[in-house]
Amino acid sequence: MAKAELMDYDKALELFEPVLGFEVHVELNTKTKMFCGCANEFGSGANTNTCPTCLGLPGGLPQVNRQAIESSIRLGLALGCEIAETSRFARKNYFYPDTAKNFQTSQYDEPIAFNGQLTIELETGRLVTVDIERAHMEDDAGKLTHMGGAAGRIQGADYSLVDYNRGGVPLVEIVTQMIEGGEADSPEIGKTYVAAIREIVKALGVSNARMEEGNVRCDANVSLRPRGSNILGTRTETKNVNSLRSVERAVRYEIQRQAALLHAGGTITQETRHWHEDTGTTSAGRPKSDADDYRYFPEPDLVPVAPSRAWVEELRATLPEPPAARRKRLQADWGFVNLEFQDVVNSDLLDVLEATIAAGAPAQAARKWWTGEIARLANAAGVSADSLVTPAQVAALIELITDGTLTDRLARQVLEGVIAGEGTPSEVVASRGLAVVSDDGPLIAAIDEALASQPDVLAKIRDGKVQAAGAVIGAVMKAMRGQADAARVRELVLERAGSAAVEPAPSGSGE
């Protein structure tokens, strides 16, 4: 495949106006599939969650999952959509081994939710309102694995293997209107929009929202309009862009690729394109053609869904605070600067931080521990931070620092104990004997000894060179195995150095 020519991004923006559109598929986290009672679970043995209905065998009869309808309505409401008075399913007919039914059960002319709006905020603070055309329900396809040929790619494969566990899992497909005026921000708009959808479905609890497991998948439509023209360009649809960063990269790539092609007098083919994570490029897939004649018709085996207004309002009352509003509120409450707050959001620590602060920890301390030591340990172990410790444990740990029982250094050891399952922070302090030595007696003894063995330091301190105390403090902290408050030690060192009680050890008497 020849490498596509790319135009410089800024030049592309000078000559063309990007027009975007996104289709985001959200897998719902219901216990069962959309139309049958097979388990909806990720990672079980191949073809263990199938039945005549999801395999499209004769006699299989679909039955709609009430929970999936509720989740779809709640998602529609959270996107500011109207909920249809009556909505129905339709068959989208196509022949491809990812569906054994030879059709996808989807919605065509009567989607469950339509006419929504979602306002997103870019890093510059620019607000962009994305109009949602519709959010409709459908079932997912099975998973294909291409064998032989080049590294699992479909091109050159000898044969393919199918696992139908995912076939029939409930999906909501969210379709935007055309997004114009994105200009140079277009790639960021794509990323931020998908992030916002992910955040909403997570807050609603309707999806596990793990992009790496395909719970949220994005198709990105990009076309270019020459400056000064009001005629839309031909669009391409880049399929299955499955990370936020990839959405941004794919939109940018398509802008640069299409601009180069158009500028050189070429034409854009209306086609689906495949995104390649490794090379950061897209390649041509299938051209739009007769094969897109899906012969939609109303699904005869399913009666219409007509949610009563009372039911819709009942579901509306269950909606959580919109994530964007919640973020604004929390940042203000906690007094974090943007960088601090972004760090928390990007590390996916908003919920645990909120819980830790609710458990009594000061906001800055909670942030410091979660984004610092805990994140570091989680990273090293390859797990999520909130799987290591609970917000209550972290709050208790911070409390022990605040009341002077622990220094930061000791607290890190206590944290390790808590993670190792040795009990609550207080229990670990007791069992490991890690508390700060708060009795001045042993500290003074250690200080006197250190001063006596370093007569030159003692002399300097007595000369007023207070910074020389550092060497003594270090020795004392070492002697106390870190279980001392360095500030208190410093205080005592200066005090003891000034007192006549301390005399340099007579030379030659050293051990």
Next chain:
Amino acid sequence: MSEITAEQVAHLANLARIDLSSAEIDRLTVELGQIVDSVARVAEVATPDVPATSHPMPLTNVFRDDVVVPSLTVDQALSGAPDRAGDKFRVPAILDEE
């Protein structure tokens, strides 16, 4: 008389992966034309206050609870497959991707 043509029937057969002989296409062109004409006659008597309907039964909101029921065993699921590899269905190379 309807406007169903033999070309349309052949196109439809192709989309539906049905292999029709030219004799069958001719016969179906006539039959489908008659069906379309009949539907057109119904449309004549349907006044605007009669909403379009897709289902004869006045039923809506037939749901099931979100409760897992036993699935087929892997062997049952694969029993009708022309070919399998391990616990998966094996299908011929796919030339074009959806």
